[in-house]
Amino acid sequence: MDVKQLRALVTVAEVGSVTRAAELLHLVQPAVTRHIRSLEEELGVALFERTRQGMRPTEAGLIMIDRARRALMELERARAEVQPTPGAVTGIVTVGLLESAADLLTEPLVAVLAREQPGIELRLMTAYSGHLQQWLDDGDLDLSLLYNLASSPSLNAHPLVREQLWVVAPDSEGLRADRPVPFAQAAAHPMVMPASGHALRTLIDEAAARAEAGMDIVLQTNSLRVQKQLVLAGHGWTILPGVGIAEDVTDGTLSAAPLGEPDVWRSIVLATPRAGRTPPAVAVVARELARQVRAAVREGRWPSAQLLTSGGGVPGGGEAQGAVS
Structure with a gap:
């Protein structure tokens, strides 16, 4: 197993084509194919399925690709560290x-x-x-x-x-930084929430339990930007860290207030x-x-x-x- 084989493996996986990989690696196509086949023979497993749509990694291939990518990254890092410009951090x-x-x-x-x-x-x-x-x-x-x-x-x-979580609503709701909103009051509105299992959602759920407030969760997402877009479109309110909505509040896109009763940090x-x-x-x-x-x-x-x-x-x-x- 050598660096050329690993580079061929990762490149073919990224582009899905031996032909395209050969172009990127500045090699002829048979050389790339030879690197892949020799690696498969050494490991005793198929690393790709050859399909009409291109090269598709097998389960074994996915494992090797992940490890090969990390190995190549470490080699790049080592090269940068041992061949520095005098006096410079590289x-x-x-x-x-x-x-x-x-x-x-x-x-x-x-x-x-x-x-x-x-x-x-x-x-x-x-x-x-x-x-x-x-x-x-x-x-x-x-x-x-x-x-x-x-x-x-x-x-x-x-x-x-440490930072406080904020209640976030459309600008028309007029939430203000100097007027904290009790959790129960926020929870009375339809809520757009982070997906279950997300660490932020865990904090919010714990606060809801302390406030003994049920939430009407109408939508869940794993994207902060989607949360804000859905609030802006009027689908509900949400709860986010202040740093995530500072610019939106400043430009008047959204309104927000610190979450209270209980505070959540x-x-x-x-x-x-x-x-x-x-x-x-x-x-x-x-x-x-x-x-x-x-x-x-x-x-x-x-x-x-x-x-x-x-x-x-x-x-x-x-x-x-x-x-x-």
Whole structure:
């Protein structure tokens, strides 16, 4: 098994065609076919089904493709680290961002790193916390923002922020930041909710139980943007973190108010793997991401958020600051 075989495997899987893979790899088609067949012979299993629609991975193929993709990524990262420009931090860093905070943090993070650390190749993935944690555990991410994670056997959690959840409605409802809405009052409206099993939905369900309030859930979705679109279209109200609706409230698209009776908060951490060394490039990105989070809170761009004190700081140094109102 060699790198050429793994590259052929991953490329064929991505494009579904040996011909197209050969073009991308700058090889002749028989060479790509030979790499795939020799790998299948070595493993003793078929990795693809040859169909009229193209090359379709088998169950064994899906396993190998996933592992091959990670192996190739690690080789790229190692090459970047051992062949650096003198005095520069280099490497590939894959970062997970919560969907709710992505709009706030992505551009500032990219801009600073492009200007100050051009040797770092940044790769960004956005999703909900549960998906990001799984990707971090699987080794697909180097670091990630997660919420309501105190610790886990595989991850270190560096506290950054706690923020309140907000009731969100069309602008015509006139919700205001200085007038919290009791949970029972919000629940009296049709509700557009995160799908069951989502960590945010768990927080909301726990609050509903404390308030002894039933919810008329008319729609469920796993997309924050879809939640907001459905509220805007008049299908119901919803509950979201303040950071996810700040721009919508500012531009008058939606109205929102802090959720009360009970208040509901989530804590956001910067999570990193416990095992292995932290590459310099990962440490640099972790520090900058934490700095961007703190700046957003201090400058009032992250509604109803409080900074948290971290006992150990982010990887490579850089303490989080004490809690503020």
